[in-house]
Amino acid sequence: MAAPDRLTKRNAIRRENERLILAAAEKVFAEAGFGGATMQLIADMAGLPKANLHYYFATKEELYRKVVQQIFEIWLHAAKSFDKAAGPVEGIGAYIDAKMEISRRHPFGSKVWASEVMHGAPVIQDYLETTLRDWTEGRAAVIRRWIAAGKMAPVDPYHLLYMLWATTQHYADFGHQIETLNGGRPLSAQEWARAKESVKSIILRGIGASPSQAEVI
Amino acid sequence: MAAPDRLTKRNAIRRENERLILAAAEKVFAEAGFGGATMQLIADMAGLPKANLHYYFATKEELYRKVVQQIFEIWLHAAKSFDKAAGPVEGIGAYIDAKMEISRRHPFGSKVWASEVMHGAPVIQDYLETTLRDWTEGRAAVIRRWIAAGKMAPVDPYHLLYMLWATTQHYADFGHQIETLNGGRPLSAQEWARAKESVKSIILRGIGASPSQAEVI
DNA sequence: CTCGACCTTGACCATACGGTCAGAAAACGA
DNA sequence: TCGTTTTCTGACCGTATGGTCAAGGTCGAG
Numbered sequence: 287m288a289a290p291d292r293l294t295k296r297n298a299i300r301r302e303n304e305r306l307i308l309a310a311a312e313k314v315f316a317e318a319g320f321g322g323a324t325m326q327l328i329a330d331m332a333g334l335p336k337a338n339l340h341y342y343f344a345t346k347e348e349l350y351r352k353v354v355q356q357i358f359e360i361w362l363h364a365a366k367s368f369d370k371a372a373g374p375v376e377g378i379g380a381y382i383d384a385k386m387e388i389s390r391r392h393p394f395g396s397k398v399w400a401s402e403v404m405h406g407a408p409v410i411q412d413y414l415e416t417t418l419r420d421w422t423e424g425r426a427a428v429i430r431r432w433i434a435a436g437k438m439a440p441v442d443p444y445h446l447l448y449m450l451w452a453t454t455q456h457y458a459d460f461g462h463q464i465e466t467l468n469g470g471r472p473l474s475a476q477e478w479a480r481a482k483e484s485v486k487s488i489i490l491r492g493i494g495a496s497p498s499q500a501e502v503i
Numbered sequence: 504m505a506a507p508d509r510l511t512k513r514n515a516i517r518r519e520n521e522r523l524i525l526a527a528a529e530k531v532f533a534e535a536g537f538g539g540a541t542m543q544l545i546a547d548m549a550g551l552p553k554a555n556l557h558y559y560f561a562t563k564e565e566l567y568r569k570v571v572q573q574i575f576e577i578w579l580h581a582a583k584s585f586d587k588a589a590g591p592v593e594g595i596g597a598y599i600d601a602k603m604e605i606s607r608r609h610p611f612g613s614k615v616w617a618s619e620v621m622h623g624a625p626v627i628q629d630y631l632e633t634t635l636r637d638w639t640e641g642r643a644a645v646i647r648r649w650i651a652a653g654k655m656a657p658v659d660p661y662h663l664l665y666m667l668w669a670t671t672q673h674y675a676d677f678g679h680q681i682e683t684l685n686g687g688r689p690l691s692a693q694e695w696a697r698a699k700e701s702v703k704s705i706i707l708r709g710i711g712a713s714p715s716q717a718e719v720i
Numbered sequence: 721c722t723c724g725a726c727c728t729t730g731a732c733c734a735t736a737c738g739g740t741c742a743g744a745a746a747a748c749g750a
Numbered sequence: 751t752c753g754t755t756t757t758c759t760g761a762c763c764g765t766a767t768g769g770t771c772a773a774g775g776t777c778g779a780g
Binding site: 484 | 534535536537538539540614617618621622631632635639656661666668669670672673674677679680681684697698701704705706707708709710
């Protein structure tokens with residue numbers, strides 16, 4: 287039972303199949319919701335027989351949970367930009383950049399997370415109450431410190447964080463609506479850049495931390 | 504076949520039952536998604552036998568479409584605050600107030616809309632392409648006028664609107680997450696007021712239109 | 721080479737779902 | 751009151767779904 291991580295062909299197959307299944311599941315769960323997704327659809331998209339899915343993931347719930355965990359970890363990782371910053375312009379600016387980039391590259395994961403939370407977080411409630419709560423309180427403390435140091439206006443840290451999440455994830459979760467209003471075409475690279483800049487400039491100025499106003503304060 | 508709107512007992516019963524069913528459906532669709540919702544669950548919540556639902560609404564899709572239309576009309580109505588305003592402080596301020604109030608009073612409808620759009624708007628794509636597109640372009644024109652008149656900073660009108668939608672609807676769609684981070688308790692009246700003020704102050708300052716800065720400009 | 725562990729898969733099962741229907745009950749107009 | 755229209759509802763049906771299983775195939779260690 288030892289050495290389960292050797293680079294044998296079996297392990298490669300297992301890893302590759304799990305990757306295939308998770309990618310297909312992320313897309314199907316995002317597009318159909320948990321209830322609307324079917325194991326058959328996921329199997330077809332992964333190019334595997336349905337029974338094979340149940341070999342790697344015992345139940346639909348187990349597969350779903352893995353998908354949700356993935357995006358959560360990506361978000362947590364993105365938050366590091368927040369910490370190594372000296373002030374709100376760099377910290378929040380980099381955080382917005384990172385979250386916007388995730389919305390662009392992982393729109394399915396973002397939708398699955400949104401769906402999960404909207405339905406009352408039946409699967410990941412424990413994450414909300416532990417990891418997310420701790421993370422949020424930590425970042426709120428950073429913001430309070432910036433406020434105390436006069437680096438930004440005295441805004442409520444929690445509502446600022448909610449605003450950051452809402453605005454950045456909106457570009458993934460409501461991407462279809464944005465695409466429709468964009469003439470039916472997905473945002474181009476330039477349009478993504480413009481979106482990023484718009485969000486950053488409004489929020490940074492909104493908290494009294496925009497670069498141009500830095501001298502004024 | 505005339506006079507279908509007389510105040511007969513039959514019409515009263517019909518109206519009341521449709522109301523009951525739509526309210527139950529809104530809640531169930533919001534909590535379980537379209538795929539996860541079952542007609543039986545909606546029927547139980549409405550206190551009617553399942554067959555009775557199919558008497559008033561032929562199919563699950565038809566019932567769902569009605570629910571989505573409801574919230575869309577509520578939002579369109581709220582947008583009137585935008586139009587009768589002289590400038591961004593009153594216009595956008597009132598719009599945020601109105602949308603926040605809707606998030607507070609109609610969280611289920613907001614979730615159903617979010618779910619629908621996230622899944623690619625299979626049912627209301629035509630609304631997006633007609634009513635919503637026209638509405639958005641009209642409001643964008645108003646914003647451009649305000650910018651031209653020097654009443655606010657030159658921000659991209661579309662991304663500003665996305666930000667307004669994202670931030671206000673977040674309090675409905677992610678209400679469960681916010682509640683969890685609020686110590687497990689729903690926002691109190693005071694906390695809702697604080698949320699409103701936070702959103703308004705950051706955005707209005709962010710677009711260079713905050714009341715305190717009005718004189719500066 | 722051989723044996724045991726792991727992987728693959730078509731066929732199958734119980735269940736739950738959306739929707740139907742026939743007939744009973746209630747409300748209505750005259 | 752009487753005939754007609756509308757409303758109500760338990761029983762029913764075909765289908766699709768999540769999950770199981772047993773048999774066969776593939777791989778790696780010794």
